[in-house]
Amino acid sequence: MADIILVRHAATAWTGSRYCGRSDPPLDAAGVAAAQRLAVDLATTLAPGTRIVTSPLRRAHATATAIADALGIEDITIDDRWREADFGIADGLTFEELEGLAPDLARRLADGESGIDWPEGERADDLAARVAEAWADLVTTGDAVLVVSHAGPLRIALGLSSGRAPRTVDLPGPGAVIRLPLTVPA
DSSP states (O other), X not given: OEEEEXXXXXXXXXXXXXXXXXXXXXXXXXXXXXXXXXXXXHHTTSOTTOEEEEOSSHHHHHHHHHHHHHHTOOOOEEOGGGSOOOOGGGTTOOHHHHHHHOXXXXXXXXXXXXXXXXXXXXXXXHHHHHHHHHHHHHHHHOOOEEEEEOHHHHHHHHHHHHTOOGGGSOOOOTTOEEEEEEOOOO
């Protein structure tokens, strides 16, 4: 039995205030410190040979690099399928700014809808399909792996791992670590 460890990247200046999909702000000072603390904590609990996979976006890559450095691992696999959703017209906006630009979309988000087809961005089905493909690749190897990604893709992966609809899964917070024991079928 191996573990799949899902990690949401540490915080940026935009975390919790602006939609941040394809935009690529760096970790802020608190995020850098949190990533380093997270790395130290994980270094004592990861199985030898754990592979690290990350989204290509720098907030995730910086978090993965901190973990790899703490473990003395040189190779990090960058997998574009773990990037955050493309929020289209919402990217970079606060919720209040989005309300002014697209009130119907803002209302749907405020109502808790999670299967959003982002105007000028990514369709919900496309996001789900790419994460499902990435998840299937992890599960079929049976290797211990740590994935550093974003709230949206991790929510989908958690739904896939539990058989739950992603909309019923809470979004993981910045720096969250979720350990999933994995038994690969024979």
